[in-house]
Amino acid sequence: MSNRLAHETSPYLLQHADNPVDWWPWSPDAFAEARERDVPVLLSVGYSSCHWCHVMAHESFEDGPTAAYMNEHFVNIKVDREERPDVDAVYMEAVQAATGQGGWPMTVFLTPDAEPFYFGTYYPPEPRHGMPSFPQVLEGVSAAWGGRREEVADVAQRVVRDLAGRKLDYGKAGAPGAEELAGALLSLTREYDATRGGFGGAPKFPPSMVLEFLLRHHARTGSEGALQMAADTCEAMARGGIYDQLGGGFARYSVDRDWVVPHFEKMLYDNALLCRVYAHLWRATGSDLARRVALETADFMVRELRTREGGFASALDADSEDPASGKHVEGAYYAWTPAQLTEVLGEDDGALAAVYFGVTDEGNFEHGASVLTLPQEGPVLDGARAAGIRQRLLAARGRRPAPGRDDKVVAAWNGLAVAALAECGAYFERPDLIERATEAADLLVRVHMDGKARLARTSRDGRVGANAGVLEDYGDVAEGFLALGAVTGEGVWLEFAGFLLDLVLDRFTAEDGSLYDTAHDAEQLIRRPQDPTDTAAPSGWTAAAGALLSYAAHTGSEAHRTAAERALGVVHALGPRVPRFIGHGLAVAEALLDGPREVAVVGHPDDPATAVLHRTALLGTAPGAVVAAGVPQGADGSGGEFPLLAGRSLVGDRPAAYVCRHFVCSRPTTEPAELAEQLGSVVS
Numbered sequence: 001m002s003n004r005l006a007h008e009t010s011p012y013l014l015q016h017a018d019n020p021v022d023w024w025p026w027s028p029d030a031f032a033e034a035r036e037r038d039v040p041v042l043l044s045v046g047y048s049s050c051h052w053c054h055v056m057a058h059e060s061f062e063d064g065p066t067a068a069y070m071n072e073h074f075v076n077i078k079v080d081r082e083e084r085p086d087v088d089a090v091y092m093e094a095v096q097a098a099t100g101q102g103g104w105p106m107t108v109f110l111t112p113d114a115e116p117f118y119f120g121t122y123y124p125p126e127p128r129h130g131m132p133s134f135p136q137v138l139e140g141v142s143a144a145w146g147g148r149r150e151e152v153a154d155v156a157q158r159v160v161r162d163l164a165g166r167k168l169d170y171g172k173a174g175a176p177g178a179e180e181l182a183g184a185l186l187s188l189t190r191e192y193d194a195t196r197g198g199f200g201g202a203p204k205f206p207p208s209m210v211l212e213f214l215l216r217h218h219a220r221t222g223s224e225g226a227l228q229m230a231a232d233t234c235e236a237m238a239r240g241g242i243y244d245q246l247g248g249g250f251a252r253y254s255v256d257r258d259w260v261v262p263h264f265e266k267m268l269y270d271n272a273l274l275c276r277v278y279a280h281l282w283r284a285t286g287s288d289l290a291r292r293v294a295l296e297t298a299d300f301m302v303r304e305l306r307t308r309e310g311g312f313a314s315a316l317d318a319d320s321e322d323p324a325s326g327k328h329v330e331g332a333y334y335a336w337t338p339a340q341l342t343e344v345l346g347e348d349d350g351a352l353a354a355v356y357f358g359v360t361d362e363g364n365f366e367h368g369a370s371v372l373t374l375p376q377e378g379p380v381l382d383g384a385r386a387a388g389i390r391q392r393l394l395a396a397r398g399r400r401p402a403p404g405r406d407d408k409v410v411a412a413w414n415g416l417a418v419a420a421l422a423e424c425g426a427y428f429e430r431p432d433l434i435e436r437a438t439e440a441a442d443l444l445v446r447v448h449m450d451g452k453a454r455l456a457r458t459s460r461d462g463r464v465g466a467n468a469g470v471l472e473d474y475g476d477v478a479e480g481f482l483a484l485g486a487v488t489g490e491g492v493w494l495e496f497a498g499f500l501l502d503l504v505l506d507r508f509t510a511e512d513g514s515l516y517d518t519a520h521d522a523e524q525l526i527r528r529p530q531d532p533t534d535t536a537a538p539s540g541w542t543a544a545a546g547a548l549l550s551y552a553a554h555t556g557s558e559a560h561r562t563a564a565e566r567a568l569g570v571v572h573a574l575g576p577r578v579p580r581f582i583g584h585g586l587a588v589a590e591a592l593l594d595g596p597r598e599v600a601v602v603g604h605p606d607d608p609a610t611a612v613l614h615r616t617a618l619l620g621t622a623p624g625a626v627v628a629a630g631v632p633q634g635a636d637g638s639g640g641e642f643p644l645l646a647g648r649s650l651v652g653d654r655p656a657a658y659v660c661r662h663f664v665c666s667r668p669t670t671e672p673a674e675l676a677e678q679l680g681s682v683v684s
Helices: 009-014 028-037 051-061 064-073 084-101 136-149 148-163 178-191 206-220 222-237 268-285 290-304 338-345 348-357 383-397 411-427 431-446 470-488 492-507 540-555 558-565 570-574 581-596 608-618 672-679
Strands: 041-046 074-080 106-110 116-120 320-321 328-330 458-460 598-602 628-632 656-661
Touching: 009 074, 028 041, 041 084, 041 148, 051 064, 051 106, 064 136, 064 656, 084 106, 084 116, 084 148, 084 222, 106 178, 116 136, 116 148, 148 328, 148 348, 178 206, 178 222, 178 581, 206 222, 206 268, 206 581, 222 268, 222 290, 268 290, 268 411, 268 540, 268 570, 290 411, 320 570, 328 608, 338 348, 338 383, 348 383, 411 431, 411 470, 411 581, 411 608, 431 458, 431 470, 470 492, 492 558, 540 558, 540 628, 570 581, 608 656, 608 672
Parallel strands: 041 074, 598 628
Antiparallel strands: 041 106, 106 116, 320 328, 598 656
16 A cells, blocks of 8 residues: 555655555645654655665565554655755754764654754664664664653754854855965865876765866966866776766766776766766867767767656666566676677677776676776777677667666756757757757746746656755756857847846845855745755855856846855855865856856858857857857847847858957957957867
8 A cells, every 4th residue: 555655756755655654755744743643753865866775765664564663653754855955955964963974865853843853874674783773773762752852852952053053154255266266276186186087085976067167277277287187087987987888978976996886876967067077178178088978978868868758857776677686786787797798799899898898707896797997908999890889788788677767857957957968969060969958948947937937846747846946956947048048049048047047136145145055935944054065966056156147247237247256255265175065166266257258149040150150159168158149139120139149240241259258348250260269269
């Protein structure tokens, strides 16, 4: 018999709909039930592609006696962290403060007033490695609630007071300058792994936003060191097992320092961000490797994550069924043995593929299997032969049981995908990718935005979810719309971005210019979340700052530019000290220091010369440059879609480009080479 989660849209919650646990979704009714029964709340937070979430569910939530105890002594609430990042953020802060660490599944015990008093993550079904068993934890919490209520209440109140008393180090007023950004680069240099690429040790995460900062810093200053760190890290990741050598796309992170063995889940946000980084690396260097990885990652997103409605699904699971054992294990879909290569390719090509992809009898993964890599010392294959081997192996892999897919559409991550696909389509002359970006943007407008331009966080199967969008949704979707408008020349996307950013100013901004993750009128939790750090994806804070800055460059709006500058004050505090956790903020600050430059391309869309100028403008490496393209204003009643086109005209009846920066405009040019020089273009 299904529980209350059967009526939810989240695939993660639906995975628990048949548990014997009497789960509730996060709701006022659940807390009212806890008050009426006078029992604590057990809050379990996870997400669909989380390996240990599945493990704990199988071990404990599917176990009849454990579920019966939970139902008798607690009101049990299950939350998808991707649907409710605000709930996740608030209670994760409490877990980290209490235990010094966090992660998922997150297990927190609350009073009926939602105040946390006992914290943890994964608990095994029996005592293990110094950890108590989950039944022991349940019994201990229940006993404390029944016999030491005052002590429980005191702990809960102290936790809430501690969270409320935490003050964000907002930094200086105004945006950082060149000195702070140079300091951030110096700090990154100290943490850089010069042997393997990337930053820090194992596990090693793809530093997508830091890479974007390094590329922009090089474009602004000419720093060869910044470019080298970005290029070497991108090559190391692209050659490693964290990158899918057959199907394209990146896994969540590498468990080792060498990028070899990944945690196999694939997230939309990682792939959207990295697709854009590799495209920007190609734009800066002309690297064939960067071009290939950018396009393969774009094609992966379209092939494996695109939904029937035109949006993009959140993730692919790390686990899949191992045909040999019948069990769900991590990496079963992706790993190979030499014998399996030979079975698909034959003796000669199988032996060659084993050397080419670093597959050995010992293996680099588990049970003698290997994750495919592209070793530096491997053989150099003819492009057609390498592609043929990849295609045959990919087809064979496609016959294996595939990992599960979380097909909910998250607004923020779709905004990132729109930006990446639109730019890849323009750079590499792939109009199909621009079409996919446009379809996803249409879905966001049609399904996620209401009549007042307020965003819903998620949808699934074209059905909008019940949860309100948070700041990252507004910032990332606005960024996607702005990128799409720059590529297509359709000013409606600038207009939609403006609607969203006006709401950021009205509903998410504090008097001091700092930004909250939730709107002023959102559900009140025990603390209003406010986190500027960039971790797996841009924080709402820095995403909004970037979109506000670009919108201001397009429109000349002082309110939006001032808001961006004030929001970037946090980079003063975090940039030189912990640059790895404010990478997107640093990248936005680079755009601000550069202007950002404003480019207006004026000409008729059916004129090939206009298309060449437009693509040249998009290929410019000037950090954060904004591009508007359209017909001369008033020529046929259009052209007013982009304010940057106002007053711009053809030059000698030829399409022309106008570049402005810091209120100073260069002479309009009709020559692509001259425009490329003005914008620092490398490729054409």
